[in-house]
Amino acid sequence: MYIVPESAIADILTRDDAFTAVEQVFAAMAAGDAYNFPVIREAIGHEEALYGFKGGFDGNGMSLGLKAGGYWPHNLEKRGLINHQSTVFLFDPDTGKVTAMVGGNLLTALRTAAASSVSIKHLARKDSKVMGMIGAGHQAKFQLRAALETHQFEKIIGWNYHPEMLPSIAEVAADFNLPFQALDSLDGMTEADVVISMTSSFSPVFTSAHISDGAHVACMGTDTIGKQECDADLIVRATVFTDEVAQSVTLGEAQHAVGAGLKNREDIFEVGAVINGTHAGRTSDSEVTLFDGTGVGLQDLAVSASIVEIAKAKGIGMEVDF
The missing domain is CATH 3.40.50.720 (NAD(P)-binding Rossmann-like Domain)
Structure with a gap:
């Protein structure tokens, strides 16, 4: 399994990379080549937190996985952490074996911004x-x-x-x-x-x-x-x-x-x-x-797959036997 920690994402993912990944996965969804799984989002009854999962499978980009995370409203005031926390897990669609774990906080911000900019490019x-x-x-x-x-x-x-x-x-x-x-x-x-x-x-x-x-x-x-x-x-x-x-x-x-x-x-x-x-x-x-x-979960998977590819090429991150 290849691990790309949250601290490394800023040195890997550019706005252009996020834009391209999101644009391609939106196209795959519309073509019927990719689909999202039902979203799970729950109040856990602790720290007023919301926690959930978004996932899917992109048969075009061969991305399978999920993002786990949510919103902890007191993180910043209590711990100096951002309130949104998430991690993305990728799996081999041929075997089901986990292939990567990617920090999801900055990734989420960039992929959300990429989604709106894709719409602006094509509709404004x-x-x-x-x-x-x-x-x-x-x-x-x-x-x-x-x-x-x-x-x-x-x-x-x-x-x-x-x-x-x-x-x-x-x-x-x-x-x-x-x-x-x-x-x-x-x-x-x-x-x-x-x-x-x-x-x-x-x-x-x-x-x-x-x-x-x-x-x-x-x-x-x-x-x-x-x-x-x-x-x-x-x-x-x-x-x-x-x-x-x-x-x-x-x-x-x-x-x-x-x-x-x-x-x-x-x-x-x-x-x-x-x-x-x-x-x-x-x-x-x-x-x-x-x-x-x-x-949608497929946005996270597409951007995460891009991050892992770039991280490996740059020698950023680490591989562990899992």
């Missing part, structure tokens, strides 16, 4: 100039850096419940030599051509009225039953794409509109179909497109 208007951010937490910086590499953006605007956190977004803007405007109200988000929302809200943060015609929205914070970032009116208005339809309608952003009968499951499409060319994707400059990024 080519002339998109203004990038909008809703949310300014830890993941937002990863999201923004990846998104800014997809188009020639000229300006960044941002809003957060706690405006004192917005300087972290301004730092990324400065790294890309782009101006940043902090919004006092979400009403200003109508200026954005692309919007990424990255919150953990259980009630709508923004509505259709905050999104302009022709915009692309990537909703990246909803991965649990009950969570909701945008009002159902935006799901109804937009052409909705997702990583996996089954997750989108049960624990993703579309769960509320579908549950209320406002949107049909059949009207939600896999972004991989756009990558493969079996769905046209955006059809006009006035169309609103939305990506419901629920986070």
Whole structure:
């Protein structure tokens, strides 16, 4: 078994590597060559933690495995550790023997950012100039850096419940030599051509009225039953794409509109179909497109497989007899 510890991931995985791995696995999913296993996510009754498993099999990339981990809300304050903790395990699909164990914390942040940037590349208007951010937490910086590499953006605007956190977004803007405007109200988000929302809200943060015609929205914070970032009116208005339809309608952003009968499951499409060319994707400059990024196990496996390959080539990590 090859072990790549969390401390080594930053020296191995680039945003380009994560993007390529996620784009390829989305395409494999849409082609029927890869599938995810049912998600397990439970409150363990200790430390208010949520723990679970995401896994799957990619017959194209020959990746089999799972990510184990979750959310420990008191880690940072009590122990100086990040609240999200995870590890990925890969197995040989021919024999079932474990082949790798990979640190999953930075990996998760990069693969989540890669998913939204894949959607932006394939669904946003080519002339998109203004990038909008809703949310300014830890993941937002990863999201923004990846998104800014997809188009020639000229300006960044941002809003957060706690405006004192917005300087972290301004730092990324400065790294890309782009101006940043902090919004006092979400009403200003109508200026954005692309919007990424990255919150953990259980009630709508923004509505259709905050999104302009022709915009692309990537909703990246909803991965649990009950969570909701945008009002159902935006799901109804937009052409909705997702990583996996089954997750989108049960624990993703579309769960509320579908549950209320406002949107049909059949009207939600896999972004991989756009990558493969079996769905046209955006059809006009006035169309609103939305990506419901629920986070699937195959993303973790694809990126982990890439990490292991690069780690072996660079002599990073260790092999143990298991």
